[in-house]
Amino acid sequence: MLDVIVIGAGPAGVLAALRAADLGARTALITRDEFGGMAANDGPVPVRTMAQAARLIREARQLGLYGIDVREPSLDYPRLLARVRDVVNDVREHSALRGQIDSLGVTVYERAGDARFTDPHTIETESGLRLQAEKIIICTGGVSRRLSVPGSELTATHSDAWGLTSVPPSMLVIGGGATGAQVASIFNAFGSRIQLFQAGPRILPTEDEDVSAAVATAFRESGIVVRENFGEIDSFEKTPIGVRMIFSKDGARESAEAALAVVAVGWVANTAGLSLATAGVEIDHRGFVRIDDYLRTSAPHIFAAGDITGRLMLVPQAIQDGFVAATNAVRGLTMTLGDQASPIGSFTDPEYAQVGLTETKARETHDVVTVVVRFDSTTRTIIDGRTTGFCKLIADRATYKILGCHVVGDRAVEITQVAAIAIAAGMRVDDLAQIPLSFPTYAGILGRAAASAARQLNLKVIW
Numbered sequence: 295m296l297d298v299i300v301i302g303a304g305p306a307g308v309l310a311a312l313r314a315a316d317l318g319a320r321t322a323l324i325t326r327d328e329f330g331g332m333a334a335n336d337g338p339v340p341v342r343t344m345a346q347a348a349r350l351i352r353e354a355r356q357l358g359l360y361g362i363d364v365r366e367p368s369l370d371y372p373r374l375l376a377r378v379r380d381v382v383n384d385v386r387e388h389s390a391l392r393g394q395i396d397s398l399g400v401t402v403y404e405r406a407g408d409a410r411f412t413d414p415h416t417i418e419t420e421s422g423l424r425l426q427a428e429k430i431i432i433c434t435g436g437v438s439r440r441l442s443v444p445g446s447e448l449t450a451t452h453s454d455a456w457g458l459t460s461v462p463p464s465m466l467v468i469g470g471g472a473t474g475a476q477v478a479s480i481f482n483a484f485g486s487r488i489q490l491f492q493a494g495p496r497i498l499p500t501e502d503e504d505v506s507a508a509v510a511t512a513f514r515e516s517g518i519v520v521r522e523n524f525g526e527i528d529s530f531e532k533t534p535i536g537v538r539m540i541f542s543k544d545g546a547r548e549s550a551e552a553a554l555a556v557v558a559v560g561w562v563a564n565t566a567g568l569s570l571a572t573a574g575v576e577i578d579h580r581g582f583v584r585i586d587d588y589l590r591t592s593a594p595h596i597f598a599a600g601d602i603t604g605r606l607m608l609v610p611q612a613i614q615d616g617f618v619a620a621t622n623a624v625r626g627l628t629m630t631l632g633d634q635a636s637p638i639g640s641f642t643d644p645e646y647a648q649v650g651l652t653e654t655k656a657r658e659t660h661d662v663v664t665v666v667v668r669f670d671s672t673t674r675t676i677i678d679g680r681t682t683g684f685c686k687l688i689a690d691r692a693t694y695k696i697l698g699c700h701v702v703g704d705r706a707v708e709i710t711q712v713a714a715i716a717i718a719a720g721m722r723v724d725d726l727a728q729i730p731l732s733f734p735t736y737a738g739i740l741g742r743a744a745a746s747a748a749r750q751l752n753l754k755v756i757w
């Protein structure tokens with residue numbers, strides 16, 4: 295019998311296997327398909343590569359502004375997909391984690407098909423593997439939620455982008471969260487006519503209200519039709535050009551038609567086929583694996599990490615989960631997840647990102663000062679012709695500490711990393727304002743915002 299079996303080789307599973315082996319446990323890592331999971335094969339890496347193509351198209355269109363004459367860029371989609379495949383392979387080959395896993399003696403079973411529990415300590419796979427372990431860590435991630443309306447089989451998910459042979463001339467994107475917004479923004483840059491449908495009152499509903507509004511405005515200005523509060527979907531039907539969505543609101547029926555309909559309405563846990571009940575592992579009301587603070591499931595010898603737990607579904611959090619779950623599985627219950635500042639962002643046009651509390655949330659619990667510095671007022675954004683956007687900083691009037699930072703505009707994700715470090719370090723706004731950040735940079739906008747907040751709080755600043 296092994297000490298630890300890890301199921302799923304995404305970021306959570308890889309880190310869990312690495313940590314367990316590093317602590318001396320005899321460890322096996324089983325995964326259905328390729329090493330790397332969603333992050334390497336179907337999520338951030340390929341999507342970010344597509345977003346980079348969209349960025350290059352935007353930047354090519356800007357060349358005239360700097361006196362450089364070029365023809366209008368045109369996209370060869372199959373060549374872009376070849377580039378995506380090259381990037382995915384390159385990232386996988388250069389993964390330092392794979393080398394570490396191998397050198398620590400973890401036995402990796404790739405392309406093993408679905409794994410499932412046959413008893414609380416035994417895992418069998420479709421490929422015929424049968425392994426037993428004292429401890430098991432479930433890291434099987436999630437999958438796109440599908441709609442259950444008539445004709446939903448006519449819709450696609452973001453993963454179907456890899457199988458397209460050309461850019462669809464038109465697209466319905468259903469769901470205005472992070473994934474839907476990225477799909478809409480990228481394919482808009484590629485020349486698709488996009489209609490983005492959001493059931494709620496605003497796209498990007500977990501972002502600060504000002505961020506949602508700014509991104510929706512920018513999307514509309516770039517030609518995307520954004521429909522908030524659009525009603526309820528009744529059905530989809532096939533048409534000569536592609537697919538029609540029929541929906542109704544307040545008793546009135548409407549329809550929208552496009553070559554392709556992409557559904558991005560959330561993420562569900564990848565538990566189907568694991569036979570969790572056989573092992574005594576319970577799921578919560580949303581279908582995610584129920585865990586305690588130690589990432590232990592309802593079965594005391596089984597742990598879970600990453601998207602399968604349904605908390606912040608991001609790579610850095612999956613990595614931390616994997617580390618914590620493996621530590622507790624091998625050493626006993628010694629480690630919990632800290633309450634950390636977690637920056638979140640997306641590579642749309644314009645980019646947006648956040649860390650900490652939204653203004654609405656911050657006002658519920660703190661007396662706050664809020665500062666907004668617009669991108670059209672900072673040197674670097676003016677130089678680069680990237681003047682759409684803003685940086686909003688929220689600070690606590692009592693402690694002067696930064697509670698939240700929300701950015702829309704070019705390099706928003708990178709800017710927010712600096713804010714995350716300031717929050718993690720417990721910096722006051724006047725501390726942040728004193729740091730001579732390089733000029734002219736995008737991150738410099740944070741210094742401006744911090745100085746402005748400090749002045750409002752009557753704190754001493756040098757500028």
Ligand SMILES: Cc1cc2nc3c(=O)[nH]c(=O)nc-3n(C[C@H](O)[C@H](O)[C@H](O)COP(=O)(O)OP(=O)(O)OC[C@H]3O[C@@H](n4cnc5c(N)ncnc54)[C@H](O)[C@@H]3O)c2cc1C
Pocket residue numbers: 301302303304305306307324325326327328330331332333334336337338341407408409410433434435436452473564566567568599600601602606607608609610612639
């Ligand atoms: C379009 C998109 C864009 C994203 N962009 C970002 C981003 O920019 N930044 C970011 O941080 N995060 C991003 N994410 C989220 C990120 O990809 C996930 O949070 C992360 O991959 C979760 O890691 P995980 O290890 O929990 O699961 P996964 O990466 O999903 O890995 C799970 C693994 O388990 C395997 N598996 C599943 N079921 C079984 C089974 N029964 N038996 C054996 N193996 C099984 C799967 O094949 C897979 O290899 C994005 C996601 C999507 C969909």
